[in-house]
Amino acid sequence: CSYRLRDALHPLWQSPLTIPGGTRQSPINIQWRDSVYDPFLKPLKISYDPTTCLHIWNNGYSFLVEFDDSTDRSIIVGGPLENQYRLKQFHFHWGAINEWGSEHTVDSKFYPAELHLVHWNAVVYPTFEEAVMEGNGLAVIGVFLKLGAHHEGLQTLVDALPAVKHKDTVVEFDVFDPSCLIPSCPDYWTYAGSLTTPPLTESVTWIIKKQPIEVDENQLEAFRMLLFTSDGEEEKRMVDNFRPLQPLMNRTVRSSFQ
Numbered sequence: 001c002s003y004r005l006r007d008a009l010h011p012l013w014q015s016p017l018t019i020p021g022g023t024r025q026s027p028i029n030i031q032w033r034d035s036v037y038d039p040f041l042k043p044l045k046i047s048y049d050p051t052t053c054l055h056i057w058n059n060g061y062s063f064l065v066e067f068d069d070s071t072d073r074s075i076i077v078g079g080p081l082e083n084q085y086r087l088k089q090f091h092f093h094w095g096a097i098n099e100w101g102s103e104h105t106v107d108s109k110f111y112p113a114e115l116h117l118v119h120w121n122a123v124v125y126p127t128f129e130e131a132v133m134e135g136n137g138l139a140v141i142g143v144f145l146k147l148g149a150h151h152e153g154l155q156t157l158v159d160a161l162p163a164v165k166h167k168d169t170v171v172e173f174d175v176f177d178p179s180c181l182i183p184s185c186p187d188y189w190t191y192a193g194s195l196t197t198p199p200l201t202e203s204v205t206w207i208i209k210k211q212p213i214e215v216d217e218n219q220l221e222a223f224r225m226l227l228f229t230s231d232g233e234e235e236k237r238m239v240d241n242f243r244p245l246q247p248l249m250n251r252t253v254r255s256s257f258q
Protein backbone atom coordinates (compact mmCIF):
# COMPACT_ATOMS: atom_id res chain seq x y z
CA CYS A 1 0.00 0.00 0.00
CA SER A 2 3.04 2.27 0.40
CA TYR A 3 3.36 2.16 -3.44
CA ARG A 4 -0.20 3.42 -3.83
CA LEU A 5 0.30 6.01 -1.09
CA ARG A 6 3.48 7.37 -2.74
CA ASP A 7 1.68 7.65 -6.08
CA ALA A 8 -1.35 9.19 -4.49
CA LEU A 9 0.56 12.20 -3.10
CA HIS A 10 1.59 14.10 -6.20
CA PRO A 11 4.73 16.24 -5.55
CA LEU A 12 3.13 19.38 -6.96
CA TRP A 13 0.07 19.55 -4.74
CA GLN A 14 1.20 17.63 -1.63
CA SER A 15 -2.40 16.40 -1.57
CA PRO A 16 -4.14 13.25 -2.70
CA LEU A 17 -4.45 12.84 -6.44
CA THR A 18 -7.86 11.29 -6.02
CA ILE A 19 -10.37 12.58 -3.49
CA PRO A 20 -12.21 9.86 -1.57
CA GLY A 21 -15.62 9.23 -3.16
CA GLY A 22 -14.85 11.48 -6.13
CA THR A 23 -17.10 10.55 -9.07
CA ARG A 24 -16.60 13.58 -11.36
CA GLN A 25 -12.92 14.54 -11.19
CA SER A 26 -10.95 16.52 -13.78
CA PRO A 27 -9.02 16.50 -16.07
CA ILE A 28 -10.06 13.62 -18.36
CA ASN A 29 -9.11 12.26 -21.75
CA ILE A 30 -11.74 13.27 -24.34
CA GLN A 31 -12.18 10.27 -26.67
CA TRP A 32 -13.59 12.04 -29.74
CA ARG A 33 -15.56 9.04 -31.01
CA ASP A 34 -17.15 8.43 -27.58
CA SER A 35 -18.47 11.98 -27.31
CA VAL A 36 -22.19 12.34 -28.00
CA TYR A 37 -23.55 15.15 -30.23
CA ASP A 38 -26.28 17.02 -28.34
CA PRO A 39 -28.43 19.10 -30.75
CA PHE A 40 -29.99 20.91 -27.79
CA LEU A 41 -26.69 22.49 -26.76
CA LYS A 42 -26.81 26.22 -27.47
CA PRO A 43 -23.95 28.35 -28.80
CA LEU A 44 -21.82 29.74 -25.98
CA LYS A 45 -22.19 33.52 -25.71
CA ILE A 46 -19.14 35.36 -24.36
CA SER A 47 -19.17 39.05 -23.46
CA TYR A 48 -16.17 40.36 -21.57
CA ASP A 49 -15.54 43.99 -20.60
CA PRO A 50 -11.76 44.54 -20.94
CA THR A 51 -11.82 47.23 -18.25
CA THR A 52 -12.75 44.60 -15.62
CA CYS A 53 -9.17 43.28 -15.82
CA LEU A 54 -7.28 43.94 -12.54
CA HIS A 55 -3.85 42.29 -12.17
CA ILE A 56 -1.66 39.26 -12.75
CA TRP A 57 -0.79 37.12 -9.70
CA ASN A 58 1.73 34.28 -9.39
CA ASN A 59 0.02 32.07 -6.79
CA GLY A 60 2.68 29.37 -6.79
CA TYR A 61 0.65 26.99 -9.00
CA SER A 62 0.21 29.14 -12.13
CA PHE A 63 -0.18 32.82 -12.99
CA LEU A 64 -3.72 34.14 -12.68
CA VAL A 65 -5.16 37.16 -14.53
CA GLU A 66 -7.91 38.31 -12.18
CA PHE A 67 -11.01 40.33 -12.95
CA ASP A 68 -13.43 42.55 -11.05
CA ASP A 69 -16.35 40.14 -10.57
CA SER A 70 -18.46 42.49 -8.41
CA THR A 71 -20.89 43.10 -11.32
CA ASP A 72 -22.11 41.25 -14.43
CA ARG A 73 -19.87 43.17 -16.83
CA SER A 74 -17.86 40.10 -17.95
CA ILE A 75 -20.06 37.05 -18.39
CA ILE A 76 -20.76 33.91 -20.37
CA VAL A 77 -24.22 32.45 -21.02
CA GLY A 78 -25.77 29.71 -23.18
CA GLY A 79 -23.90 26.58 -24.17
CA PRO A 80 -24.70 23.91 -21.55
CA LEU A 81 -25.29 26.57 -18.88
CA GLU A 82 -28.65 27.28 -17.23
CA ASN A 83 -27.55 30.61 -15.78
CA GLN A 84 -25.06 33.27 -16.75
CA TYR A 85 -21.64 33.00 -15.09
CA ARG A 86 -19.23 35.78 -14.14
CA LEU A 87 -15.56 35.78 -15.18
CA LYS A 88 -13.29 35.70 -12.11
CA GLN A 89 -9.84 34.76 -13.47
CA PHE A 90 -7.97 32.93 -16.17
CA HIS A 91 -4.73 30.95 -15.93
CA PHE A 92 -2.74 28.33 -17.78
CA HIS A 93 -1.18 24.88 -17.32
CA TRP A 94 1.93 23.93 -19.29
CA GLY A 95 4.82 21.46 -19.60
CA ALA A 96 8.59 21.65 -19.36
CA ILE A 97 8.70 20.64 -23.05
CA ASN A 98 6.22 20.90 -25.92
CA GLU A 99 5.31 17.18 -25.79
CA TRP A 100 2.94 17.69 -22.87
CA GLY A 101 1.47 20.37 -20.61
CA SER A 102 -2.30 20.40 -21.11
CA GLU A 103 -4.60 18.96 -18.43
CA HIS A 104 -7.23 17.53 -20.78
CA THR A 105 -6.16 15.32 -23.68
CA VAL A 106 -8.00 14.60 -26.95
CA ASP A 107 -7.71 10.98 -28.09
CA SER A 108 -4.83 10.73 -25.57
CA LYS A 109 -2.93 13.58 -27.24
CA PHE A 110 -1.43 16.27 -24.98
CA TYR A 111 -1.13 19.88 -26.08
CA PRO A 112 1.83 21.95 -24.83
CA ALA A 113 -0.47 24.14 -22.73
CA GLU A 114 -4.12 24.74 -21.75
CA LEU A 115 -5.94 27.99 -20.86
CA HIS A 116 -8.70 27.96 -18.23
CA LEU A 117 -11.19 30.84 -17.99
CA VAL A 118 -12.91 30.47 -14.61
CA HIS A 119 -16.49 31.73 -14.14
CA TRP A 120 -18.96 31.43 -11.25
CA ASN A 121 -22.74 31.32 -10.95
CA ALA A 122 -23.51 34.68 -9.35
CA VAL A 123 -27.21 34.31 -10.20
CA VAL A 124 -27.64 31.51 -7.64
CA TYR A 125 -24.69 31.95 -5.19
CA PRO A 126 -23.72 35.12 -3.27
CA THR A 127 -19.96 34.55 -3.41
CA PHE A 128 -17.35 32.69 -5.48
CA GLU A 129 -16.31 30.76 -2.36
CA GLU A 130 -19.82 29.38 -1.99
CA ALA A 131 -20.13 28.62 -5.72
CA VAL A 132 -16.87 26.59 -5.52
CA MET A 133 -18.71 24.12 -3.23
CA GLU A 134 -21.79 23.59 -5.47
CA GLY A 135 -22.36 21.21 -8.38
CA ASN A 136 -23.47 24.03 -10.70
CA GLY A 137 -21.28 26.69 -9.12
CA LEU A 138 -18.51 27.08 -11.71
CA ALA A 139 -18.04 27.04 -15.47
CA VAL A 140 -14.52 26.79 -16.89
CA ILE A 141 -13.74 27.29 -20.58
CA GLY A 142 -10.71 25.24 -21.59
CA VAL A 143 -8.68 26.28 -24.65
CA PHE A 144 -5.75 24.20 -25.94
CA LEU A 145 -2.54 25.97 -26.99
CA LYS A 146 -0.52 24.48 -29.84
CA LEU A 147 2.92 25.46 -31.12
CA GLY A 148 2.61 27.65 -34.22
CA ALA A 149 2.28 31.30 -35.13
CA HIS A 150 3.02 34.18 -32.78
CA HIS A 151 -0.12 35.19 -30.82
CA GLU A 152 -0.40 38.99 -30.76
CA GLY A 153 -3.00 39.15 -27.98
CA LEU A 154 -1.07 36.78 -25.70
CA GLN A 155 2.11 38.84 -26.14
CA THR A 156 0.80 41.72 -24.02
CA LEU A 157 0.39 39.18 -21.19
CA VAL A 158 3.80 37.55 -21.86
CA ASP A 159 5.50 40.97 -21.65
CA ALA A 160 4.19 41.38 -18.10
CA LEU A 161 5.34 37.94 -16.81
CA PRO A 162 8.87 38.95 -15.68
CA ALA A 163 7.13 41.14 -13.08
CA VAL A 164 5.50 38.06 -11.50
CA LYS A 165 8.46 35.67 -11.72
CA HIS A 166 8.24 34.63 -8.06
CA LYS A 167 5.40 33.08 -6.06
CA ASP A 168 3.13 35.64 -4.34
CA THR A 169 4.04 38.53 -6.64
CA VAL A 170 1.36 40.68 -8.31
CA VAL A 171 1.53 43.23 -11.10
CA GLU A 172 -1.19 45.62 -12.23
CA PHE A 173 -2.66 44.61 -15.58
CA ASP A 174 -5.56 46.61 -16.91
CA VAL A 175 -7.58 46.65 -20.13
CA PHE A 176 -7.19 43.15 -21.50
CA ASP A 177 -9.95 41.32 -23.40
CA PRO A 178 -9.55 37.56 -22.92
CA SER A 179 -11.87 36.99 -25.91
CA CYS A 180 -8.71 37.33 -28.04
CA LEU A 181 -7.55 34.00 -26.53
CA ILE A 182 -10.71 32.11 -27.52
CA PRO A 183 -10.78 30.47 -30.98
CA SER A 184 -13.38 31.68 -33.48
CA CYS A 185 -14.71 28.16 -34.12
CA PRO A 186 -17.81 27.70 -31.92
CA ASP A 187 -17.38 23.92 -31.48
CA TYR A 188 -16.87 22.55 -27.93
CA TRP A 189 -17.12 19.46 -25.75
CA THR A 190 -18.79 19.70 -22.33
CA TYR A 191 -18.88 17.45 -19.25
CA ALA A 192 -19.41 17.62 -15.48
CA GLY A 193 -16.09 17.79 -13.61
CA SER A 194 -14.03 19.37 -10.87
CA LEU A 195 -11.32 21.86 -10.04
CA THR A 196 -7.97 20.36 -11.01
CA THR A 197 -6.10 21.85 -8.04
CA PRO A 198 -7.13 21.96 -4.37
CA PRO A 199 -9.88 22.08 -3.17
CA LEU A 200 -10.65 19.71 -6.16
CA THR A 201 -14.37 20.32 -5.58
CA GLU A 202 -16.85 18.77 -8.07
CA SER A 203 -18.39 22.08 -9.01
CA VAL A 204 -17.26 22.68 -12.61
CA THR A 205 -19.20 22.52 -15.86
CA TRP A 206 -16.29 22.13 -18.29
CA ILE A 207 -16.55 23.66 -21.77
CA ILE A 208 -13.54 22.53 -23.81
CA LYS A 209 -13.07 24.28 -27.18
CA LYS A 210 -12.36 21.90 -30.04
CA GLN A 211 -10.04 24.28 -31.91
CA PRO A 212 -6.70 25.19 -30.30
CA ILE A 213 -5.08 28.62 -30.47
CA GLU A 214 -1.53 28.96 -31.83
CA VAL A 215 1.34 30.44 -29.82
CA ASP A 216 5.05 30.48 -30.68
CA GLU A 217 8.02 28.87 -28.90
CA ASN A 218 9.16 32.13 -27.27
CA GLN A 219 5.72 32.60 -25.73
CA LEU A 220 5.70 29.08 -24.27
CA GLU A 221 9.27 29.60 -23.02
CA ALA A 222 8.10 32.76 -21.24
CA PHE A 223 5.65 30.63 -19.20
CA ARG A 224 8.54 28.29 -18.29
CA MET A 225 10.63 31.18 -16.92
CA LEU A 226 8.16 31.64 -14.06
CA LEU A 227 8.98 30.10 -10.66
CA PHE A 228 6.98 28.02 -8.18
CA THR A 229 9.23 29.47 -5.50
CA SER A 230 9.30 32.77 -3.65
CA ASP A 231 12.10 35.33 -3.96
CA GLY A 232 15.08 34.14 -1.87
CA GLU A 233 14.13 30.43 -1.99
CA GLU A 234 16.04 27.94 -4.15
CA GLU A 235 14.57 28.46 -7.62
CA LYS A 236 12.14 25.85 -8.98
CA ARG A 237 10.88 26.56 -12.54
CA MET A 238 7.10 26.65 -12.88
CA VAL A 239 6.58 23.78 -15.35
CA ASP A 240 4.45 20.61 -15.51
CA ASN A 241 1.71 22.24 -13.40
CA PHE A 242 -0.98 19.92 -14.76
CA ARG A 243 -2.90 17.25 -12.84
CA PRO A 244 -2.79 13.64 -14.04
CA LEU A 245 -5.81 12.32 -15.94
CA GLN A 246 -8.75 11.17 -13.80
CA PRO A 247 -11.16 8.26 -14.44
CA LEU A 248 -14.22 9.09 -16.57
CA MET A 249 -16.44 6.89 -14.35
CA ASN A 250 -20.15 7.26 -15.12
CA ARG A 251 -19.89 10.34 -17.38
CA THR A 252 -20.65 11.18 -21.00
CA VAL A 253 -18.82 13.93 -22.85
CA ARG A 254 -21.23 15.84 -25.08
CA SER A 255 -20.24 17.71 -28.24
CA SER A 256 -21.88 20.84 -29.68
CA PHE A 257 -20.93 19.65 -33.18
CA GLN A 258 -21.43 16.56 -35.36
Ligand SMILES: NS(=O)(=O)c1ccc(NC(=O)NCCCCO)cc1
Binds near residue numbers: 116118129197199
Ligand atom coordinates in the same frame (compact mmCIF):
# COMPACT_ATOMS: atom_id res chain seq x y z
N1 LIG B 1 -7.56 24.47 -12.88
S1 LIG B 1 -9.07 24.87 -12.61
O1 LIG B 1 -9.84 23.65 -12.42
O2 LIG B 1 -9.56 25.77 -13.65
C1 LIG B 1 -9.17 25.74 -11.10
C2 LIG B 1 -9.86 26.95 -11.05
C3 LIG B 1 -9.95 27.65 -9.83
C4 LIG B 1 -9.37 27.12 -8.67
N2 LIG B 1 -9.44 27.74 -7.42
C5 LIG B 1 -9.79 29.06 -7.25
O3 LIG B 1 -10.05 29.82 -8.16
N3 LIG B 1 -9.83 29.50 -6.00
C6 LIG B 1 -9.62 28.56 -4.93
C7 LIG B 1 -10.38 29.02 -3.70
C8 LIG B 1 -11.47 28.01 -3.43
C9 LIG B 1 -11.97 28.15 -2.02
O4 LIG B 1 -12.40 29.49 -1.81
C10 LIG B 1 -8.69 25.90 -8.74
C11 LIG B 1 -8.60 25.21 -9.97
Ligand SMILES: [Zn+2]
Binds near residue numbers: 091092093116196
Ligand atom coordinates in the same frame (compact mmCIF):
# COMPACT_ATOMS: atom_id res chain seq x y z
ZN1 LIG C 1 -6.72 25.33 -14.47
